[in-house]
Amino acid sequence: MQQVIIAIHLMVVTALVILVLYQKSEGGALGMGGGSGVFTGRGQANALTRATGILATIFFITSIALTVLPAWERRSEGGDDWTKALDPGSIQIKQLPKTEGKGEQAAPEKAPEPGKDSIF
Structure with a gap:
């Protein structure tokens, strides 16, 4: 179903x-319309404005x-409790290393060894 809606959306x-x-x-900067064509003047503006409004509405709906x-x-998939649809085995918790000291500041990094190239 989503693929159909995505195709319509695109x-x-x-x-x-x-x-x-x-x-x-x-200002006429991006306008491609000239004096001759299928639509001219006011009729073109009304038709394009209406079509743009309709397409914008369809865009928002999709x-x-x-x-x-x-x-x-x-x-x-999960019934009344939508969390049942989640796979608990796929959730991974990443443990952060503990920092020393009372504040939330991380320990300063060591200076690079002499002879090693570093931009810091």
């Missing part, structure tokens, strides 16, 4: 970028779906 993103770049800016769908899948 198509919408591509179309949205193309539509935004195709729109005529106020983004939310891609966020919520994995949570639903975890919930369905």
Whole structure:
């Protein structure tokens, strides 16, 4: 299911970028429209604005779906307690070395031996 939503999401993103770049800016910097073409003037602006709004709405819906769908899948695997879906064997705890002294400062590192190249 996620692959289908991702495919739709990528198509919408591509179309949205193309539509935004195709729109005529106020300064005309990125606008590609000329005087002749299928759309001219006000009709082009209305059609592109409406299409951009529709694609933006679809983009937000697919983004939310891609966020919520994995949570639903975890919930369905674990029942009422979603933590049951986690594999406790894959969790690893890393122990940090203890520092000397009262504060949280780490012990200073030793100076490099003479003759060894170091940038510090």
